[in-house]
Amino acid sequence: MDVIVVGANVGGSVTAGDLAAIGANVILLERDFKRKKPCGGAIPPKAISEFGIPDRVIERKTTRAVMIGPSGSETGMDVRGTRAREDDYICMVTRENLDRVMREKAQDAGADLREATFVSHTEDASGKVHVTMRYRGGREETLVADALVGADGAGSAVAKSCGRPAIKHASAIQERLYLPDDAMKYYETTAELYLGNDVSPDFYGWVFPKSDHVAVGTGCRPEHANRSYAFLEGVKARAGDKLKGAKRILLEGHPLPMQRYKKLVYGNTLLVGDAGGMVAHTSGEGIYFAMAAGRLAAQTIHAHFGDAKFKLERYEKSWQKRYGTMFDFLEVLEKLSYRGDKNREFFVDMCSTKEVQELTFDSYLFKEMAKVTPAHHARMAISGVKAAINNWTQPRTPLSSGPPQITAKEALALTRVAVSDGVAVDESAFAEAS
Ligand SMILES: Cc1cc2nc3c(=O)[nH]c(=O)nc-3n(C[C@H](O)[C@H](O)[C@H](O)COP(=O)(O)OP(=O)(O)OC[C@H]3O[C@@H](n4cnc5c(N)ncnc54)[C@H](O)[C@@H]3O)c2cc1C
Known part of the structure; x- marks a missing residue:
């Protein structure tokens, strides 16, 4: 054959x-x-065992994921499913x-x-x-x-x-930032996910740790692709001092299938x-x-x-x-969680629920739809009501209504600076989607 x-x-x-x-x-x-390949490089441990990927490829084992809402609200989650296992971590690779x-x-x-x-x-x-x-x-x-x-x-x-x-593609863009050791300490075992119109009107922004750098990125629908660089600046602005001393080593972008x-x-x-x-x-x-x-x-x-x-x-x-x-489930979840600041705050609050965390990580780490018991349903419903009341009685104000003001011209200039720094920019494929 x-x-x-x-x-x-x-x-x-x-x-x-x-x-x-x-x-x-x-x-x-x-x-x-x-x-x-421009990529955040986060993979579940199941990929490592199932496809015989040697451990040396893993640059970081992330045991904590922090969701950060538009108002700066935070939910820190330990990476583990309904029962603790040895490989309860997200593998970060380049x-x-x-x-x-x-x-x-x-x-x-x-x-x-x-x-x-x-x-x-x-x-x-x-x-x-x-x-x-x-x-x-x-x-x-x-x-x-x-x-x-x-x-x-x-x-x-x-x-x-x-x-x-x-088929439809989103645009995803990422900057790799070398971090000095003291700044890297925070990200050693932690990944961050940011939500808000300043980081992406459609999805989320991320900071993923690698051995000596972090990958900071964001994605958006094609109609917002011309502002991708501005959203990336939005993620960096939110991370703020945590990226102190950062030095860009690569700027990269690529379309991401959305259909x-x-x-x-x-x-x-x-x-x-x-x-x-x-x-x-x-x-x-x-x-x-x-x-x-x-x-x-x-x-x-x-x-x-x-x-x-x-x-x-x-x-x-x-x-x-x-x-x-x-x-199908993740498609619905995306619509419910990422559109509009109220939904995003609700999503961040919901992530503080133990059952939501465990079921999410069961599905992510082991790639099976987690079994949701009536008890899970009941506890998640109670958390949902609490989060909704919380959002309604104490509405939170987003830290920023949009990304830092960067025009298309400035975005292009940024790319050129990156290129003249000797930094590779894979823009050809990224342009296909915009
Ligand atoms: C910025 C960004 C961040 C992401 N972060 C994550 C993440 O953290 N975790 C995750 O799981 N996924 C992530 N993804 C998605 C992930 O990168 C892709 O889903 C994954 O790479 C798909 O693998 P693939 O082998 O199908 O395609 P690709 O990795 O895209 O590989 C396709 C290969 O085909 C080659 N090729 C293309 N055209 C031709 C041709 N005509 N002839 C010969 N060769 C050709 C290309 O050079 C390339 O090597 C991210 C994507 C982007 C853009």
């Missing part, structure tokens, strides 16, 4: 590695080996390390990794896929395979080549990860889901080419069955 996998990051590398391990001939294409390790694992399993760009493909009457790729220097080659996997991220060229209409597309199989082509829109609303989490989809795609391809009665469409159905409810 010959398979071509496009995109050698988390989704593609797992697909390629798993297929190669079961004896398939796999070519894994990556358009640029040097590229760093993508250049994680992606390199995942690529190496795919190669060790036997995948043929090539630096080349997928251009287009066709499928002939016998079901063979003809894939045209372009190497650095411009040489083009067309290879024939039994199946093609598009794990080429947001704005997937493989999805386009399949004829899928463009699930239930069709993931086109003939003998399957879409995996961001290419399939597999990013959870509310959290923006996509790394685990890309890897899980890669594994599922590999298993489905293997089963199909062993027995044609096992249809490739089973991939879509299994994905839906496993994660559909979770994604």
Whole structure:
């Protein structure tokens, strides 16, 4: 069985590695080996154990998450589910390390990794896929395979080549800030999530710790993308003195899929990860889901080419069955929690409820919809009523009504400064979404 996998990051590398391990001939294409995927790099420990990621990739184990509302209200949460486990923490990684390790694992399993760009493909009457790729220097080659996997991220060229209409993308932007040791102390085991119109009118802003720096970022819908840099400044303004002495080492941005597309199989082509829109609303989490989809795609391809009665469409159905409810729930939660300051304050208050924390972390850390008992429902309802009364009787004033005033011109100037500092800015993909 010959398979071509496009995109050698988390989704593609797992697909390629798993297929190669079961004896398939796999070519894994990556358009640029040097590229760093802009990403917050927060992953659940389940990803580490399930996909054999070596511990050395983990830069920080975050055991505390702090939600900060528009008024500055705070809820600190210990990272643990309904029962304490040894790996109750969020793993913080940098993508250049994680992606390199995942690529190496795919190669060790036997995948043929090539630096080349997928251009287009066709499928002939016998079901063979003809894939045209372009190497650095411009040489083009067309290879024939039994199946093609598009794990080429947001704005997937493989999805386009399949004829899928463009899906909606949010814009996410991030700055990596080196922090002196004394400032880093606070973030050693703590991640922060900020809510408010000053940090994002649509989602949240974050400060995620890495070994010697923090990643400060935010995301917003395409209609607000031209103010992304201003929202990023908003997050930094909120973090204030905690970022004292910070020095920018990288400014990066990238689109983030905001729309699930239930069709993931086109003939003998399957879409995996961001290419399939597999990013959870509310959290923006996509790394685990890309890897899980890669594994599922590999298993489905293997089963199909062993027995044609096992249809490739089973991939879509299994994905839906496993994660559909979770994604639906998170979509609703996003609408309820992030729109408008009242909802955001309510959400921050609700996060102080033990049951909400435990169920959230059960779902995040172990990727299963947590079992909600009648007792949970009752206690969460009581907390909800309390939080609503609190918000109604003591309305809180947001610290700021919008992001720091930065015009598009200033935003551009900021980017240019960053570039002239010798800092890489991946704006090309980010611009696609704006
Ligand atoms: C700013 C930001 C912060 C985020 N933070 C988090 C977080 O903290 N936790 C989390 O879980 N998720 C986060 N995400 C989402 C996460 O980054 C993605 O969901 C995840 O990377 C998807 O993996 P993937 O393998 O599907 O795609 P990608 O990681 O995007 O990889 C696609 C690969 O395909 C390659 N490629 C593209 N086109 C071609 C082509 N034509 N030919 C050959 N190769 C090609 C690209 O170079 C790339 O290497 C964040 C995203 C952004 C933008």
